[in-house]
Each structure stands twice: as C-alpha cells, then as structure tokens.
Amino acid sequence: MRHFHNKIGKNTEYFFKKPPYLCTMDYFKMLMEDVRMREGLKACMNCGVCTAICPAAEFYDYDPRQIVETVQSRDNSRIEALLCSETIWYCGQCMSCRPRCPRGNTPGYIIQSLRYLSQKLGLFVQSEKGRQQLALKRTIGENIMHYGYCLVPQEISPDLHPEQGTVWRWIHSHDRDIYPLFTPSYRKAGAGALRKLDEGSLAEIHRIFELSGGKEFFDLIEEYSERKAREMGYEGATHEYMLDTFTKNSSEQ
Amino acid sequence: MRRGNWEEYQKSIADDNYYYARSCIRQNFFPGSEKAFLDIVANRLGRNIYDDPLHSSCTGIGYHSDIVPLDTIMAVVARQFALMNEAGYENLVSSCITSFGIYTEILSTWEEFPETEQRAAETLYKATGRTLVKPKNVAHTSDVIFHLRKQIAEQMTRPLINVRTGEPLRVVEHIGCHYAKIFPKKGIGGSEFPYVLAGMIESWGGEVVDYPERRHCCGFGFRNYLVQANRGYSVANSQKKLESMAPYRPDFIVCNCPGCAMFLDKWQYTIAEMEGTTYGQGGVGIPVLTYEEMAGLVLGYDPWQLGMQMHQVDVEPLLDKMGVEYDPATKYLGVNGKYIGKPEQAVVNGDCPSGFYSMLSL
CATH class of the missing domain: 1.20.1050.140 (Glutathione S-transferase Yfyf (Class Pi); Chain A, domain 2)
Structure with missing residues (x-):
C-alpha cells in the first residue's frame, strides 16, 4: 500500500521536509493516546471517498486519504514530517468525511489529533499555516477568556473583516443603538443575547481552563510562537508578528 | 443511496x-x-x-x-x-x-x-x-421548530406562497455540516436526506429546491474563515454552492446553522463586489434567512423586529413576493426610533457604488 501511495500521491511536500526532532519520539503511540484517534482510525483501505467529498481537497493541494495512510503506516519519520507540514492545517473540520467512509474512519478526527500533538510538541511553528494558531489563540481564545464567548460584535473589526460588508460596518458603528432592539442586556448583566457574563461564571471558566490544561495550551502556543518569531527576525511574538500570521500568504507575495 | x-x-x-x-x-x-x-x-x-x-x-x-x-x-x-x-x-x-x-x-x-x-x-x-x-x-x-411546525401552520398568516403568482415559493435549504454529518442518527433524516428544514418548508406551503451541491459545506471551515489569509477557502466553497443553486432560481435560502446563514449572506456581497456576479433574480442576491426568521414571517412578525435589516443581502424582494407589509422608513432606525444613518450601498443589492469591484485589491 505504501508503494501505491508513493506512486500516485499528489502532495509530496511533507515527505521532503527536514524534521526537527529526527524521529526520536514514538509519535504514533502519542497520537493513539487521544480518544479521537482511537475513534477516527480503524483500517483505511485508501479508497479516497473522503478526498472526493472534502471541501479542503477542492481548494488546496490536500488529500485526507494520504493523511490517514501516512498515520496508519506507523512510520514515525513520515508522521513527524506531517506534524511539521502545512498539510495538516488545510482541513476545515466540516466532518463531511465521517459519514461517507465505508470503513468507519474519520479523517477529520485524525487531523484534530495531529494538530493537537503538533502544538504540544511545538512543531506547528515549522509551517506558515501552523503559525496561524497564534492569531486564533489571540482572537477566539482571548475572547473566550475575556467575554465567555468565542466572538462579540466589538471584536469583529470591519477593517479585518471587509467581507462582512456595508451592513456590518453600519452595525459595528451603531451597536449600542441596534442590539438593544433585540436584547435587554447588551453588554449588561442578565439573561438575553450578548449579555455581559457575570464575574462568577467567567471565573469558573478560567478555573476550568487552568485545571483542564486549556490555559497551559494557550501558554504553549505563545511560548513556541515567541521563539519562532525571534528566529524569523521579529522582536518576539508581537502584534506585528501575529498580524502577519493572520493576513499573509507567502505564496501570494 | x-x-x-x-x-x-x-x-x-x-x-x-x-x-x-x-x-x-x-x-x-x-x-x-x-x-x-x-x-x-x-x-x-x-x-x-x-x-x-x-x-x-x-x-x-x-x-x-x-x-x-x-x-x-x-x-x-x-x-x-x-x-x-x-x-x-x-x-x-x-x-x-x-x-x-x-x-x-x-x-x-x-x-x-x-x-x-x-x-x-x-x-x-x-x-x-x-x-x-x-x-x-x-x-x-x-428540531424544536420542526417538532412544532404543524402548530405553527395552524397560526400561519403568511404561507410560503408567491402572492403574485399563487405558486409555492422555491426554497433552498442548507442544513450545516455538524447537524448530522458527525452523528447522522442525531439529525432528522440523517446526513443524506435531512428533513428538519424541508419539513418546515413543506408544512408552510413552500417548495424545496433540490440541486447538485445541496449537501456541500458552506465553507466556514473554522480556521479557514477565522484567519484572514485563509478566507479564499471559505468564499470558494460558498461560491460553489451559489453557482450550483442559481440555475434553479430559488426565492430564498434558509439555513439551519447561524454560521452558514452568515456566510451565504456575506460571501454573496463579497463575490458581487469582486466580480459583479449576483445569484438572485433581477440582478440582486438571494435572500438568506434563518429558520426562526422564516417561522416569524409565516406567523406575521414584522421583518425589522425579526432583525432582517441586519442581513447584507436585502430581503425586500422576498417580502414583496410573500405580500409582507413593511415600512422602508423604519428599517434602519435604532432603539427608541433613533435615526442612525444607514449602510452604504452594495452591488449585491443592485447598487453600483463608487467603489464597484473595490474588493479586487484584497
């Protein structure tokens, strides 16, 4: 099956990348500690139905079939290359692959496990798409910690979201005159949409993040990003570095 | 299957x-x-x-x-x-x-x-x-609205009928991947023939439009939208759906998932600004509704009380087809009737603002 894969594989990027850990770890074993791997990886026959249905495969040079085949090979050098690659960051986690697989695999779950391990080991900063995790931590992650929600209107800047259009720009400029039409508690205490979450509830969320490893994970993303940013010539994981990960594609420069 | x-x-x-x-x-x-x-x-x-x-x-x-x-x-x-x-x-x-x-x-x-x-x-x-x-x-x-759809039908004042022609409105329904693709048996009709929105549409007099990319993702893709550098993925997938549904001339799209409703609305704006392409009838976009808005309209709610002024694609062409009475002058008023201006024009609504194709540089 590996011979078959190498012959027809269209995405060879990760096979030639020099791995920073030189395969000193049993990545497959580490992956299998994640319940999503145990649920998502059964026995793939490489039929490619997942790739046929995959929205990411239509847009990127991406092939979930190859991801599953690589992980299933238990070849830690290939898995390490995958953990350092752009490839694992292409999936949109729509999970369209899940109901279609005739063998009960879920490539989307395997991707989740790979991304988790890539971040735990600091390998995500090896790829441009991986480095975007800092931007996600600083936007969605910090929204959760500050507001208790993944997004709030005041943080959806029309300048960073031009696709939101002219109506969103109008809403964003007049939020305190518009949202109270629909909620009694806009940015205030009480039940209703977009309420200010009470301090007790927010403190509970913070403690959950501390005790469950969520805060440590955020800190890891920051630490690895800081190191990589300096290596790339920035003064650290500054706002400028974060914005560059958020906005730039090197292939378009 | x-x-x-x-x-x-x-x-x-x-x-x-x-x-x-x-x-x-x-x-x-x-x-x-x-x-x-x-x-x-x-x-x-x-x-x-x-x-x-x-x-x-x-x-x-x-x-x-x-x-x-x-x-x-x-x-x-x-x-x-x-x-x-x-x-x-x-x-x-x-x-x-x-x-x-x-x-x-x-x-x-x-x-x-x-x-x-x-x-x-x-x-x-x-x-x-x-x-x-x-x-x-x-x-x-x-699921709850689906469960209660027949009781809603009993109180219906505006069925999903084109008042000009007497024909059922043609409705594209979009389910949202995580409703049934993760656990098909947790969604009405599973992932292949989800019936949660179709059941509402049929109960309220509309006609469900089938089209090739009916089950395709809206393109959210989480990090593929949330990170600006990746948004090409998101708009490309929405575009695939819009191109696929347009020949069937739907009167509106109704979405199960709030993200899908937002993307199918906003990406129509983006595509129109970038390419001048619109997918609805008469050179405008296709209105995109939530199922709560669809239920609210058939029950006689005022569209501005439902928040439909917050959509990027104007909903008035649909309101006119349904015979909904609305006051254009109150559409963009804030709380307590305060005048707060109105959004700038957009190609998707049939306007040709000075910044036509202004997003080409993005």
Whole structure:
C-alpha cells in the first residue's frame, strides 16, 4: 500500500521536509493516546471517498486519504514530517468525511489529533499555516477568556473583516443603538443575547481552563510562537508578528 | 443511496420544558432570531423555556480551531449540563449547530470512553463545585421548530406562497455540516436526506429546491474563515454552492446553522463586489434567512423586529413576493426610533457604488 501511495500521491511536500526532532519520539503511540484517534482510525483501505467529498481537497493541494495512510503506516519519520507540514492545517473540520467512509474512519478526527500533538510538541511553528494558531489563540481564545464567548460584535473589526460588508460596518458603528432592539442586556448583566457574563461564571471558566490544561495550551502556543518569531527576525511574538500570521500568504507575495 | 434507507433516521424531541443555550454566532449576527425563537416557543405555542444568564459559550469554535483542548471543552460542556440540572431542566436546546455537534459528540465520547466523562466531572467539581448531570434530551432549536411546525401552520398568516403568482415559493435549504454529518442518527433524516428544514418548508406551503451541491459545506471551515489569509477557502466553497443553486432560481435560502446563514449572506456581497456576479433574480442576491426568521414571517412578525435589516443581502424582494407589509422608513432606525444613518450601498443589492469591484485589491 505504501508503494501505491508513493506512486500516485499528489502532495509530496511533507515527505521532503527536514524534521526537527529526527524521529526520536514514538509519535504514533502519542497520537493513539487521544480518544479521537482511537475513534477516527480503524483500517483505511485508501479508497479516497473522503478526498472526493472534502471541501479542503477542492481548494488546496490536500488529500485526507494520504493523511490517514501516512498515520496508519506507523512510520514515525513520515508522521513527524506531517506534524511539521502545512498539510495538516488545510482541513476545515466540516466532518463531511465521517459519514461517507465505508470503513468507519474519520479523517477529520485524525487531523484534530495531529494538530493537537503538533502544538504540544511545538512543531506547528515549522509551517506558515501552523503559525496561524497564534492569531486564533489571540482572537477566539482571548475572547473566550475575556467575554465567555468565542466572538462579540466589538471584536469583529470591519477593517479585518471587509467581507462582512456595508451592513456590518453600519452595525459595528451603531451597536449600542441596534442590539438593544433585540436584547435587554447588551453588554449588561442578565439573561438575553450578548449579555455581559457575570464575574462568577467567567471565573469558573478560567478555573476550568487552568485545571483542564486549556490555559497551559494557550501558554504553549505563545511560548513556541515567541521563539519562532525571534528566529524569523521579529522582536518576539508581537502584534506585528501575529498580524502577519493572520493576513499573509507567502505564496501570494 | 435511496431516501427510504434514511427514513429510520428520526429522533426524539422533547415537547416541553427546555433549557436554552445561546449561540456565539447567532446572537452576534441574528439576535432577532434568538428573540423570535423564545417568543414563538413560549408565547405563541405555550412551552416552558429557560434562558439562563449563567451559561457561557461551549467554546466549540475554539475547539474546532484547535486552540481549546478536548479535556477543556468537555469540562465547559459539563458545566452547561450542570447549570441545566441546577435550574431544574433535563432537555437541552442549543441555538447553534457547532454547539449541537459538540454536545452530541461529547455525550457519545463519554459513552464510549467513560474515563473521559469521569475526568470532565472531576475537573468541573474542582473548578466550580458543580456536579455533572447529563441531559435526557438534546435538540437543536430547529428540531424544536420542526417538532412544532404543524402548530405553527395552524397560526400561519403568511404561507410560503408567491402572492403574485399563487405558486409555492422555491426554497433552498442548507442544513450545516455538524447537524448530522458527525452523528447522522442525531439529525432528522440523517446526513443524506435531512428533513428538519424541508419539513418546515413543506408544512408552510413552500417548495424545496433540490440541486447538485445541496449537501456541500458552506465553507466556514473554522480556521479557514477565522484567519484572514485563509478566507479564499471559505468564499470558494460558498461560491460553489451559489453557482450550483442559481440555475434553479430559488426565492430564498434558509439555513439551519447561524454560521452558514452568515456566510451565504456575506460571501454573496463579497463575490458581487469582486466580480459583479449576483445569484438572485433581477440582478440582486438571494435572500438568506434563518429558520426562526422564516417561522416569524409565516406567523406575521414584522421583518425589522425579526432583525432582517441586519442581513447584507436585502430581503425586500422576498417580502414583496410573500405580500409582507413593511415600512422602508423604519428599517434602519435604532432603539427608541433613533435615526442612525444607514449602510452604504452594495452591488449585491443592485447598487453600483463608487467603489464597484473595490474588493479586487484584497
């Protein structure tokens, strides 16, 4: 099956990348500690139905079939290359692959496990798409910690979201005159949409993040990003570095 | 695969006493829909539903962006369940498809890997002093509207009929991937023939449009939209759907998932600004509704009270077809009737502003 894969594989990027850990770890074993791997990886026959249905495969040079085949090979050098690659960051986690697989695999779950391990080991900063995790931590992650929600209107800047259009720009400029039409508690205490979450509830969320490893994970993303940013010539994981990960594609420069 | 194979994919939906969990995306972009849902369920149909000020985001967008670990989201979800139990409820109703997918996935994972449930319960107790009690029934808010669709039909004042022609309105329904693709048996009709929105449309007089890319993702793709550098993925997938549905001349799109409704609305704006392409009739976009807005319109609600002025694609062409009376002068007024200006023009609404194709430089 590996011979078959190498012959027809269209995405060879990760096979030639020099791995920073030189395969000193049993990545497959580490992956299998994640319940999503145990649920998502059964026995793939490489039929490619997942790739046929995959929205990411239509847009990127991406092939979930190859991801599953690589992980299933238990070849830690290939898995390490995958953990350092752009490839694992292409999936949109729509999970369209899940109901279609005739063998009960879920490539989307395997991707989740790979991304988790890539971040735990600091390998995500090896790829441009991986480095975007800092931007996600600083936007969605910090929204959760500050507001208790993944997004709030005041943080959806029309300048960073031009696709939101002219109506969103109008809403964003007049939020305190518009949202109270629909909620009694806009940015205030009480039940209703977009309420200010009470301090007790927010403190509970913070403690959950501390005790469950969520805060440590955020800190890891920051630490690895800081190191990589300096290596790339920035003064650290500054706002400028974060914005560059958020906005730039090197292939378009 | 034949439709008949999916007929067994039905689910039990509680009839009353709901604990309501809000949606990050829906409350941002469609707050009128959340308000309408509560009003329809409680005041029009007499059900008991509790809007708890203590619950938070499920953190699902963070989880699917891979910054929130599995153990963390499990403990956050355990807190939602604990709050529900403390409030005296056992039927969870989620206003968000991402959250609905999260709740069903976590309950299933706890079933299959009991040690994960134990860990979540322990974290919850240590962090908050609360006790995990799992819900007896988990539904999406659209499941509840589907469950009550015949009672809504009895109170209907504006069926989904074109008043000019007398013909049923042609409706594209978009289900949202995480409603049934993760656990097909948790969605009405499964992932291949989801019936949750189609059932509403048929009950209220409309005609469901079938088209080739009906089951394709809207293109959210989490990190593929949330990071600006990746948004080509998102718009390309929405475009694929829009190109596929346009030849069938739908009168409107109705979405199950608040994210899908937002993307199919906003990406029509972007495509129109970038390329001048519009997908509706008469050189404008196709209106995109939430199912709460669709239910609200058939029940006679005012479109501006439903929040339809917050859409980027104008809904007036649909309102005119349905014979909805509305006051154009009040569309963009703020609270207490305050005049707050109005949005700039957009190509998707048939305008040719000075910045035509202005997004080409993005």
